[in-house]
Amino acid sequence: MNLSAQIEAILFWKAEPVSFKKLASLLNVDLTAVEAGIVELESALKGRGLTLIQTDEEVMLGTSKEMSPIIEQLTKDELTRDLGKAGLETLSIILYQGPISRADIDYIRGVNSQFILRNLLIRGLVERIDNPKDARSFLYKTTLDLLSHLGISKVTDLPEYENVRKDIESFKTAAQIRNSNL
Numbered sequence: 001m002n003l004s005a006q007i008e009a010i011l012f013w014k015a016e017p018v019s020f021k022k023l024a025s026l027l028n029v030d031l032t033a034v035e036a037g038i039v040e041l042e043s044a045l046k047g048r049g050l051t052l053i054q055t056d057e058e059v060m061l062g063t064s065k066e067m068s069p070i071i072e073q074l075t076k077d078e079l080t081r082d083l084g085k086a087g088l089e090t091l092s093i094i095l096y097q098g099p100i101s102r103a104d105i106d107y108i109r110g111v112n113s114q115f116i117l118r119n120l121l122i123r124g125l126v127e128r129i130d131n132p133k134d135a136r137s138f139l140y141k142t143t144l145d146l147l148s149h150l151g152i153s154k155v156t157d158l159p160e161y162e163n164v165r166k167d168i169e170s171f172k173t174a175a176q177i178r179n180s181n182l
Contacts (some may be wrong), residue, residue: 003027004039004044008061015114016128022136083119090116091146094126094177095155095162099139101131107175108168 005012006027023034038059042052045064053062053117063071089114091106105113117140120126125146126165144156152158 002040003029003033004040004142007034007037010039011052011059011061015061015118016138017055019058019136021057023059034146063117068180080117083123086111086113086116087119091120091142093168094120094140095142095146095158096161097168098126098155099129099141101134101137103137105140107173 007023008028009021020031020038023037024031025035029037038052038054045051049064049067050061051064053060082112086109090105090110093108094100097104097108102113102117105117117126121128122142124143127143128140128141131139132135147153147155150158155161158164
């Protein structure tokens with residue numbers, strides 16, 4: 001598989017910006033090769049439904065501008081649907097444990113939360129911030145709009161806040177012990 005196809009697969013899977021350096025590291029190539037692969041991928045995507053969105057340091061897959069009307073309608077449809085059990089579960093984890101990484105959310109839920117997080121981001125219920133401990137990842141936290149909608153001024157005003165946090169920590173500790181015994 002050529003380099004541009006590998007870059008495309010990584011960007012599709014990540015569904016978020018990836019630094020050129022990270023791509024070079026993942027693919028075990030130098031930055032020049034990554035930049036050439038991105039140029040090749042950009043050319044291959046011309047006239048398609050996807051495009052590359054990039055800065056000087058990062059790149060991600062996005063939808064082409066010609067798809068904007070359809071994507072806007074899909075977004076409106078998605079925003080009018082209920083959050084569902086998975087959305088409420090993920091939102092609860094972020095409320096009681098945030099700021100929290102996607103990896104930790106996935107670990108607590110036991111499933112990939114990528115699309116649920118995207119939905120919560122689109123709705124403005126959570127926001128993504130830089131992870132001060134790991135520049136390669138993000139943390140998710142609640143927005144002021146969500147707190148306002150819930151009628152609280154800070155997350156510590158949530159019902160049973162301390163007890164729920166302790167329960168989640170106990171769950172994580174027990175799971176770590178189980179995993180270390182395997």
